[in-house]
Amino acid sequence: MTAVLAIDAGGTSTRALLVDAGGRCRGFGRGASGNPISSGAEVAAASMASSALAALAAAGAAPADVDLVLLAAAGAGSGAHRDELGRRLAESGLPARPVFASDLLAMFCSGTHLLHGYGLVSGTGAAAIRVDDGRQEAVADGLGWLLGDDGSGFWIGQRVARAALADLDGRGPGTALTTAVRTRLDVPAGLPAREATQALAGYVYTARPVRLADLAVLAFDAAGDPVADAIVTGAARALAATLRAVSSPEVTGPVVMGGGVLARNPALRDAVLATYAGEGDAPQPLVVHDGAVGAAVLALREAGVTVDEAVFGTLVRTVAAQREYPAGH
Amino acid sequence: MTAVLAIDAGGTSTRALLVDAGGRCRGFGRGASGNPISSGAEVAAASMASSALAALAAAGAAPADVDLVLLAAAGAGSGAHRDELGRRLAESGLPARPVFASDLLAMFCSGTHLLHGYGLVSGTGAAAIRVDDGRQEAVADGLGWLLGDDGSGFWIGQRVARAALADLDGRGPGTALTTAVRTRLDVPAGLPAREATQALAGYVYTARPVRLADLAVLAFDAAGDPVADAIVTGAARALAATLRAVSSPEVTGPVVMGGGVLARNPALRDAVLATYAGEGDAPQPLVVHDGAVGAAVLALREAGVTVDEAVFGTLVRTVAAQREYPAGH
Numbered sequence: 001m002t003a004v005l006a007i008d009a010g011g012t013s014t015r016a017l018l019v020d021a022g023g024r025c026r027g028f029g030r031g032a033s034g035n036p037i038s039s040g041a042e043v044a045a046a047s048m049a050s051s052a053l054a055a056l057a058a059a060g061a062a063p064a065d066v067d068l069v070l071l072a073a074a075g076a077g078s079g080a081h082r083d084e085l086g087r088r089l090a091e092s093g094l095p096a097r098p099v100f101a102s103d104l105l106a107m108f109c110s111g112t113h114l115l116h117g118y119g120l121v122s123g124t125g126a127a128a129i130r131v132d133d134g135r136q137e138a139v140a141d142g143l144g145w146l147l148g149d150d151g152s153g154f155w156i157g158q159r160v161a162r163a164a165l166a167d168l169d170g171r172g173p174g175t176a177l178t179t180a181v182r183t184r185l186d187v188p189a190g191l192p193a194r195e196a197t198q199a200l201a202g203y204v205y206t207a208r209p210v211r212l213a214d215l216a217v218l219a220f221d222a223a224g225d226p227v228a229d230a231i232v233t234g235a236a237r238a239l240a241a242t243l244r245a246v247s248s249p250e251v252t253g254p255v256v257m258g259g260g261v262l263a264r265n266p267a268l269r270d271a272v273l274a275t276y277a278g279e280g281d282a283p284q285p286l287v288v289h290d291g292a293v294g295a296a297v298l299a300l301r302e303a304g305v306t307v308d309e310a311v312f313g314t315l316v317r318t319v320a321a322q323r324e325y326p327a328g329h
Numbered sequence: 330m331t332a333v334l335a336i337d338a339g340g341t342s343t344r345a346l347l348v349d350a351g352g353r354c355r356g357f358g359r360g361a362s363g364n365p366i367s368s369g370a371e372v373a374a375a376s377m378a379s380s381a382l383a384a385l386a387a388a389g390a391a392p393a394d395v396d397l398v399l400l401a402a403a404g405a406g407s408g409a410h411r412d413e414l415g416r417r418l419a420e421s422g423l424p425a426r427p428v429f430a431s432d433l434l435a436m437f438c439s440g441t442h443l444l445h446g447y448g449l450v451s452g453t454g455a456a457a458i459r460v461d462d463g464r465q466e467a468v469a470d471g472l473g474w475l476l477g478d479d480g481s482g483f484w485i486g487q488r489v490a491r492a493a494l495a496d497l498d499g500r501g502p503g504t505a506l507t508t509a510v511r512t513r514l515d516v517p518a519g520l521p522a523r524e525a526t527q528a529l530a531g532y533v534y535t536a537r538p539v540r541l542a543d544l545a546v547l548a549f550d551a552a553g554d555p556v557a558d559a560i561v562t563g564a565a566r567a568l569a570a571t572l573r574a575v576s577s578p579e580v581t582g583p584v585v586m587g588g589g590v591l592a593r594n595p596a597l598r599d600a601v602l603a604t605y606a607g608e609g610d611a612p613q614p615l616v617v618h619d620g621a622v623g624a625a626v627l628a629l630r631e632a633g634v635t636v637d638e639a640v641f642g643t644l645v646r647t648v649a650a651q652r653e654y655p656a657g658h
Contacts, residue, residue, distance in 0.1 A: 141500060143494055144534060146487070146533060158476075162476055165472055165476055165477060166570075170573075171469055172570070200476075205475065205476075212475075242500055245498055
């Protein structure tokens with residue numbers, strides 16, 4: 001093989017990597033949201049195609065050099081999106097039939113070359129998987145903001161907003177979150193409680209519900225405030241329950257943790273693992289920021305390459321270098 | 330005065346009453362949703378106008394007999410809606426400038442002619458008010474399903490759905506709610522857990538979020554199931570906190586309880602009042618099903634009529650009779 005192209009499509013941004021058989025990342029490209037559910041099939045496919053072309057350009061490679069395209073994305077299974085993406089790839093001279101992979105599995109493979117273990121994600125949403133023999137064998141949660149995503153950024157952010165409103169409303173205890181939310185959403189400090197309540201509610205209802213995830217950071221910033229701490233403790237408990245739901249005595253291996261909420265908050269990771277382990281020893285977590293490396297791991301495996309410790313090490317190192325100092329820039 | 334026309338507009342249906350100065354209901358009419366927020370200003374205004382004309386027709390009255398129109402509705406304050414309603418009323422020969430009133434105050438006035446007390450509503454949403462000298466002096470919650478409405482039908486129904494999914498997913502305890510939700514949403518009994526989870530989530534996400542309120546009844550039907558009981562207990566605690574947020578030592582009076590969730594579940598009412606009263610004696614609740622009588626009370630007061638116990642009694646009796654055996658039908 002000459003090279004594989006791996007695309008890791010997320011709700012906020014999309015990453016594409018051109019990787020050779022030795023695991024060297026030769027080009028890295030970025031695009032806008034690649035989530036066909038939130039952004040629509042056409043926009044998502046366009047983001048993926050443009051990030052792919054950026055990776056090729058960075059590597060100084062031609063479409064004909066690409067043996068295989070792998071796409072890791074949530075909801076990548078929708079027919080309209082697959083068709084649209086295939087059309088865009090073919091237009092660019094790339095292989096028109098990408099291999100589709102789970103975004104959760106790509107996240108796991110960003111943390112380890114091992115074929116067994118667990119993945120836990122808390123970003124805007126939240127989910128856990130069990131990985132056995134390199135395959136995603138079980139999944140828990142990932143059910144979206146209305147029905148699940150327990151312990152996610154949305155889950156935390158919604159509780160932050162509700163706690164601030166309950167405080168303003170006299171229904172709940174006073175909390176430092178109230179001032180933090182008012183400041184974040186630009187509600188004037190002088191406004192009386194009921195008017196501030198209405199202003200905050202008006203602000204939230206005009207945005208998409210998932211934007212409440214933006215407020216999650218306020219719970220961590222307010223550490224020490226009993227209301228904020230109770231929200232974070234609840235998130236840790238929820239994430240531990242999600243991880244426990246996929247755990248099996250027959251599968252031992254690392255716990256790869258990803259998503260913005262887990263990646264940015266070491267105290268939350270420790271709390272999740274302590275709750276998960278109970279009386280036993282808490283496993284060491286591996287922390288990843290996205291599924292870019294893992295998408296490349298999956299693409300290489302699909303092309304028949306054995307991704308051992310050495311290939312994985314090369315991949316991690318060269319992806320990091322390309323992200324920091326993109327070739328050709 | 331000859332007669333007043335009172336319109337009580339709700340999210341599900343709209344009620345209109347033609348009432349004379351003695352409190353006699355001479356005609357009762359119904360229409361579709363009169364909520365300008367969920368149904369749009371035009372549809373809501375049309376529902377109100379048609380229910381008003383139905384009430385006139387039932388009474389065999391002419392538009393010229395109407396001295397005053399009062400509209401009790403949530404969100405009645407929006408300009409577009411007021412303009413549209415005024416236009417529709419004028420077209421029908423009715424007074425084109427209706428008096429606007431709070432739907433929560435109309436609910437309170439459906440339960441008592443007294444001028445002081447408290448109102449607590451739990452239907453699709455939830456809120457509490459303090460009434461002093463006939464005016465709504467304080468309000469708590471009513472902040473909608475995303476940010477408030479603690480203890481409402483939505484709040485309960487969402488927890489029912491989440492508990493069923495957590496059970497199916499292995500994240501939460503087993504509960505009778507799971508079978509109840511599967512049955513209610515027509516998920517085949519033979520479907521494996523993950524497929525059932527996806528089917529339930531798919532069903533919910535294709536509907537409007539507030540439709541989760543339809544599942545609230547399952548929590549009451551499953552009384553005795555620990556998960557269902559914990560949800561109902563949580564709702565009682567939340568509603569008691571909302572009521573406490575508006576309570577003042579200077580205002581004593583009845584607690585009028587309304588909305589489908591409170592009206593249909595005496596055990597929930599008892600639990601709310603016991604939590605609210607704490608060590609003291611729980612107040613006796615007055616239970617109402619909607620704000621129709623109260624809208625008429627407010628319309629009569631607006632027209633200068635003193636609504637005493639006798640007038641209120643006449644109103645309650647004649648409204649009930651008209652609802653059961655509409656004139657002219």
